[in-house]
Amino acid sequence: QxxxxxxxxxxxxxxxxxxxxxxxxxxxxxxxxxxxxxxxxxxxxxxxxxxxxxxxxxxxxxxxxxxxxxxxxxxxxxIHTHELIQMLRSKALLLPGLTTYLQLPGQEEQSWKYNQGLPDYLMELLEGRECATDLFSGERYQEEGNTAGFEAGEGASWALAWVKDDSLAPETFVNLIPTPSGGTHESGFRAGVYAAVQSFMEHHNLIPAKLKLQQEDVTGKLAFILSARILDPQFQGQTKERLNNRDAHRLMQQTIRDALELWLNSHPDQGKAIAEIALQSAQRRLKAAQKIERKKGSGLATLPGKLTDCESTDLSRNELFLVEGDSAGGSAKTARDKEFQAILPLRGKVLNTWEIEAGQIFGNREVHDISVALGVEPHPVDAEPAQVLANLRYGKIIIFADADVDGRHIQVLLLTLFLKHFPALLKAGHVYAA
CATH class of the missing domain: 3.30.565.10 (Histidine kinase-like ATPase, C-terminal domain)
Structure with missing residues (x-):
């Protein structure tokens, strides 16, 4: 029984x-x-x-x-051979020492055996990939009279490691049944791993001020195999691909958290390697959240309101003057030839964009307006000019600054912007100074 x-x-x-x-x-x-x-x-x-x-x-x-x-x-x-192989292999890895065989007509016999179970299987999956940590495996099951309210024997065995490239899709099981769609045991396991790593990082002061870690930062590059043991599993659907037990989340979280926290404190070098992965992920996430897109309307870039455009569409003649301030802009407007000369006044000094990533430069209004007026998106230095300049609206971009220290500073800042984020303009000879 x-x-x-x-x-x-x-x-x-x-x-x-x-x-x-x-x-x-x-x-x-x-x-x-x-x-x-x-x-x-x-x-x-x-x-x-x-x-x-x-x-x-x-x-x-x-x-x-x-x-x-x-x-x-x-x-x-x-019969779907792939699914049959997955099933036979899973029985072998979940029952260490058991050998399973598959004999298909006209093919050589296949067999699977894992003496150490989950750790052996995870090492097989990670073969040839660069790991950031050692493999950590273990098992923990509830004892009679436990104070957590779980039944004796409930718990899990696991094997996990962090990788440097994209993580493997986890493989999870409940009572030897594969759960390819995961469920509460998998989410609880991830939550326990996150709690253990976060506790280790807080204890060693590894989290910078004002940086809030999220679970995905810690588990995004986690590869793991989980075999849960649940007394009364409740699955979603007859195919049992997903576990729904609410208590399984708490059980798995508690099961892995204590064990992993002990391992991390016993192997601080491993913990610091995981912390580095988590911090890099958090910083990438914050940068992505700060990315500012160029404003567009009706599918086309909306030209800046302060741009005084020209009438011609002939690139060989069109000129855009970037002038310092509205007063200079007013003077330039009265002196220009409106057929082919356009004026874009800039308010104050342009942002120094040398250390700013391309996805964030549109946070500055002046840079945004220059890009929209030109019809050119930021691009890398090795970009093909014919492609990135396909929508260029002016054959000459003329930096029209005062002949003083501030004017030269503005000129340098604009040249820095073009060199760093619009290099094809310089390569193709579209940028001038006056």
Whole structure:
């Protein structure tokens, strides 16, 4: 009876349903020193009653089931080999020392065996990939009379490691049943890992002020295999691909947090490597959140209101003067040739963009207006000018600053902007100073 305490739900309809959907089913069982056979046909009718057909060793125990699916119930009667392999391999890795075999017609026999179970399997998956930490594995199950309110025997075994590149999709199981869609046990496990790492980082003062870590920062590059043991699992749907038990979240969180926190404090170098990964992820996330897009309307860039545009669309003639302030802009407007000369007055000194990433430069109004007026997006230095300048609106961009210290400063800041974020303009000879 204890062997059935942790099951996937004892519905008892597996072979019965298979029999109902098959043209033929035969079963051969070896137990108690005898070989027994029974056979069915046409959806369940007995064609051979249970019969003892031979003797065998009392130590031999096995069950062999042969089926012939009925085509009228299936789109195709072929078995998905990939899913079969996944199932056989999962039984081998969840039951250390067990060997599973697969023999397909016309193919060599395949077998799987993992002496150490989950750690062996995770090492196999990570072969050839660069890991940031050592592999950490373990198991923890609740004892009788525990104060957490869980049943004796509930808990999990696991193997985990952090990788430097994109993480593997986790593989999780409940009572030896694969749960490819995860569920509360997986979310609880991630929450426990996050809590343990965050506690370690706080204890060692590794979190900068004003930086708030999120769970994804810590677990984004985590590769893990989890085998949970739940007394009364509640799955979503008959295929049991996702666990729904609410208490499983708390159980898994508690199970991994204490164990991982102890391991991190015993291996501070590993903890600091994980902390570095988490901090890099958090900083990337914050930068992405700060990214400011160029304002657009009706699918086309909306030209800045203070731009005094020209009438011509001939790039070989068009000129855009970047002038210092509205007063200079007013003077330039009265002196320009409105057919081919445009004026864009700049308010004060332009932002120094040398250390600013391309995704953040549009936070500055002047830089935003220059980009929109030109019709050019920021681009890397190796960009092909013909591509990035396809929508350029002016053949000459003229920096028109005063002949004093402030004017030269503005000129340098604008040249810095073009050199760093619009290098194709300089390469193609579109930038001038006056």
């Amino acid at each position: 204890s062997a059935y305490r942790f099951s996937g739900g004892l519905h008892g309809v597996g072979v019965a349903v298979t029999n109902a959907l098959s043209l033929a089913v035969s079963v051969e069982v070896r137990r108690e020193g005898g070989v027994w056979q029974i056979a069915f046909e046409k959806g369940g009718a007995i064609c051979q009653p249970l019969t003892r057909v031979a003797d065998c060793s009392p130590k031999m125990h096995s069950t062999e089931i042969r089926i012939k699916p009925d085509p009228k119930y299936f789109d195709a009667v072929t």
